[in-house]
Every structure is written in structure tokens, then in C-alpha cells.
Amino acid sequence: MHDVIVIGGGPAGASAAVTAARAGLRTALVDKARFPRDKLCGGGFTGRSLSYFQQIFDAPRPDAPMLCRNEMAFYAFGQHLGTYQDCPPLYLAMRRSLDAELCARAIAAGAEDFTGRAMQSLTPDGAVTLVDGTLLKAPVVIGADGVNSPTARSLFGTAFNRHEIGFALEVECDTSPDTLPVRIDFGAADWGYGWAFPKQHGVTVGVGGLLRRNPDLKSLLERYLVATGLESHSTVKGQFLPFGHARKQPGKGRVLLAGDAAGLVDPITGEGIAYAMKSGQMAALAGIQSLAKGTPETALTQYRQDLRAITKAIGQARFLRQLMFRPIFRRVFINSFVRSTHLRHEYLRLLAGETEYSGLSRSISRRLPRYFWRTIANTR
Incomplete structure (x- = not known):
């Protein structure tokens, strides 16, 4: 019998497992793959990702090979918006190496290694059967098994909304x-x-x-x-x-969903590593708190409350995406990005984790009328 079963050994799952294991919980870490394994991802490791990594894994930075860049070139709809050399640092990693390290850190912290064995079935009361017949039981289960999440499918019948994916x-x-x-x-x-x-x-x-x-x-x-x-x-x-379509219900019963499985991806940049790590930690902390009270059934309620900051940011980003991609606003977006040092600086601060979408939204709201009328004037 375990206290927590984590399904998925990527950034969300490893963060959940390392948090639970360090709290002294008997933690099982399940993944269908043996690490290292390949993973499609741009591999951008932002300042926000680095900050969350330091909080969760208690290390200054990953050991996985990374390239650091302060120079970024931006384009929009075929137009060069500019190349800037003073950007906050962006670290670039191969997910094969990064994920293997995060998973190894979780196992070193005390999580029991069940990698290389896929989940075959899951019951609402926390019984997980692996493909080799191994039966695991725990009062709290965290599904961090990606966008095609078998955990989400077992809970809701489908892993994602095809209209939004x-x-x-x-x-x-x-x-x-x-x-x-x-x-x-x-x-x-x-x-x-x-x-x-x-x-x-x-x-x-x-x-x-x-x-x-x-x-x-x-x-x-x-x-x-x-x-x-x-x-x-x-x-x-x-x-x-999962392009910014966060699940309204990030789990069911005693099963919590984190990272891509919960749809926690930035709908503008597509960046998901930071939200994956943070949501994995949040899910584990909700499990820890509920188990300490002897009420594991309350973990999901606590987790949903803790996730509000992330889901609110994703909602704000979805609104801003309308301004960027709708044809009527494209020219406004391009002109404002090129001409407004403040807007550009705020976006770069967002990537670095120095501000949130709420700050960027307020900045744009104050300046949008000016950007709009300037664009109209320039097209006459």
C-alpha cells in the first residue's frame, strides 16, 4: 500500500513525486517509458521554469545540458518585429535529458520506481493495475501522464476536447x-x-x-x-x-490531474514545463494536506483552489490570444509590439517569470485604445 501513486514521470509527475516523497509519503512513480526517452517539445526552459525548479527540486539549476540565450528574434505573420539582445535568459534543453534527470531526482528522493510499466487500469478508489499485473493502491492518485492521458480517459472517457486541442x-x-x-x-x-x-x-x-x-x-x-x-x-x-484549454475539473474523486493532462499550457507561447512542475507540486501538497487530516477525498477540492492562479493566467492569455490572432487586431498587435518598448518589455518579463498575465493584460488595456487609433491613422 502506498500513500500516493503518481502516473507519469515527466516534469509534472516528477515534481509531484519528489514533493510527496520528501514529505515522507510512500510514493509510487509509474511511467510507461524507461528514462531517458524522447519527447516532442521546443525545450524552452524559461525563468519561470527555473524558479519553480529551484523551489521544487532544491537545486540551483538542472544538470541536464542547456544552452542559454539572451537574444530573441520575433516575427508575426511573416513580418520581422525585431531582434533583441537584452532579453531575460532563456534556457534551451533536450527533453530527453531534462526529463530523465527530473525523474531520477524523484526516485532519489524516495519515490518507488515503476517506470517502464504502463498503467492498464485505474479505479476511482485508487487501485492502479500495471500491464505486468502489478496492483498498486493508494488513497490519492496524481495523473501526470500527458496530453493523451490514460488517467483522464479513465475518468472522463476522453483525454481532451478535440475542438480545442x-x-x-x-x-x-x-x-x-x-x-x-x-x-x-x-x-x-x-x-x-x-x-x-x-x-x-x-x-x-x-x-x-x-x-x-x-x-x-x-x-x-x-x-x-x-x-x-x-x-x-x-x-x-x-x-x-493542450493549447490553453485548462480542464474545469482537474480530476475526479481521489484522482488529481496535473500538467498537460490537466490542460495547463500557455495558449500564446505553448510553454508547459513551468505549469507542469508547479501543478505537480500543488497536487502533491494537496494530497499531503488531505492525508494529514485523514480526509484524502478533500485533496481535489484543495487542489482546484490552489490551481486558480494558474487557470486565471491561462484565461487571461486566451483573451490576449484573441487580440493577437484575430485578423481585425493583427495590425494593432504588430504595431504595438514594434513601437512600444513597454509592451515588449512586459512580454519578456512574462517569459522570465518576473510578471504575470494580469500585469500584461492591465498594461495592454490601458494602451489598447492608443494602439488601435494609431494603427487606423497609419492605414489611411
Whole structure:
């Protein structure tokens, strides 16, 4: 018998497992894969991600190889908005190495290793059966098993809302990353973006957007590679993205969902590592508190309350996404980004974890009428 079962060993699951194990709970960490394993992801590790990592794993930074960049190039709908050399640092990692380290840290903290064995079934009372027949039981279960979450499917019949889901394609390029800035292209996909992230041994290039608006994402990736001037002969990889559609119910009964399984992804940047780690920690803390009271059935209520700051930020980002991607507002967004040092600075501070979407929203709300009328005047 365990106190907590964590399903999924990525950033959300590892954060949950390390938090629970360090609190003295008997923690089982389950994942279908043996680490290291590949994971489609741009690999951007923002200042917010670093701050959460330090809080949760009690270390200054991951040991996994990372490239640090202060230079970022921004594009929107094919237009170069500018390249800036004084950006807050963005760390770029290969998820294969990063996730393996986080999982190892959780196991070293005392979580029992059940990686390499997928979950076969889950019951509402916390009984988890693995594919090899192993039966695990715990009063609290945390599902951190990604966008295609088997845990979410067992609870709700489906892992995600197909109308809201995003999809991304990604390739690795052998190009030397030495002189390349981080590149972000808003609108490289419809209601989405493109990215070119230099890593230690190459460049990760991808495009992602709402699936229902991008029926031929492969052509968009090919077009984006041409736009960046990069070539790739590696296999194209694809994955669903919970594109800012946070679950209203992040769990059911004694089962909590964290990270991508709960839809906790920034709907503008697609960044999910920071929210994954923080939600994993929150889920574990809710479990710890409920078990201490002898009421594990209250963990979900506590967790939902704790998540409000994240779900509120995602809601604010969804509103701002309307301003960025709706055709009527595109020119306003482009002009304001290019001309407003303040707006650009606020966005970079957001990436660094120095401010929240609430601050950016207030800044835009105060300035939006001015940006709008300037844009109209310039189009006459």
C-alpha cells in the first residue's frame, strides 16, 4: 500500500513525486517509458521554469545540458518585429535529458520506481493495475501522464476536447547553434506559432496551432523551414498540445490531474514545463494536506483552489490570444509590439517569470485604445 501513486514521470509527475516523497509519503512513480526517452517539445526552459525548479527540486539549476540565450528574434505573420539582445535568459534543453534527470531526482528522493510499466487500469478508489499485473493502491492518485492521458480517459472517457486541442510538428536540424538567436514566429500556423530553438547540438524547429484550423500542418512546417533558412533530414515528429484549454475539473474523486493532462499550457507561447512542475507540486501538497487530516477525498477540492492562479493566467492569455490572432487586431498587435518598448518589455518579463498575465493584460488595456487609433491613422 502506498500513500500516493503518481502516473507519469515527466516534469509534472516528477515534481509531484519528489514533493510527496520528501514529505515522507510512500510514493509510487509509474511511467510507461524507461528514462531517458524522447519527447516532442521546443525545450524552452524559461525563468519561470527555473524558479519553480529551484523551489521544487532544491537545486540551483538542472544538470541536464542547456544552452542559454539572451537574444530573441520575433516575427508575426511573416513580418520581422525585431531582434533583441537584452532579453531575460532563456534556457534551451533536450527533453530527453531534462526529463530523465527530473525523474531520477524523484526516485532519489524516495519515490518507488515503476517506470517502464504502463498503467492498464485505474479505479476511482485508487487501485492502479500495471500491464505486468502489478496492483498498486493508494488513497490519492496524481495523473501526470500527458496530453493523451490514460488517467483522464479513465475518468472522463476522453483525454481532451478535440475542438480545442492543438497539434505541433517538430524536426531537429544539424545546423550549428553558435550564432543563432531564439526565434518565435506568431502566426506561422493559424492561431499558433513557429519556433527555432538553438540547442547544444543543433536547432529544434517546429510549428503548432489549433488542430481544427491547420489541416495541413506538414506543409506549414516545410514553409517555415524555408523561412528560417534551415534544413532538416530528420524524422518529423508530431504531438497534440493542450493549447490553453485548462480542464474545469482537474480530476475526479481521489484522482488529481496535473500538467498537460490537466490542460495547463500557455495558449500564446505553448510553454508547459513551468505549469507542469508547479501543478505537480500543488497536487502533491494537496494530497499531503488531505492525508494529514485523514480526509484524502478533500485533496481535489484543495487542489482546484490552489490551481486558480494558474487557470486565471491561462484565461487571461486566451483573451490576449484573441487580440493577437484575430485578423481585425493583427495590425494593432504588430504595431504595438514594434513601437512600444513597454509592451515588449512586459512580454519578456512574462517569459522570465518576473510578471504575470494580469500585469500584461492591465498594461495592454490601458494602451489598447492608443494602439488601435494609431494603427487606423497609419492605414489611411
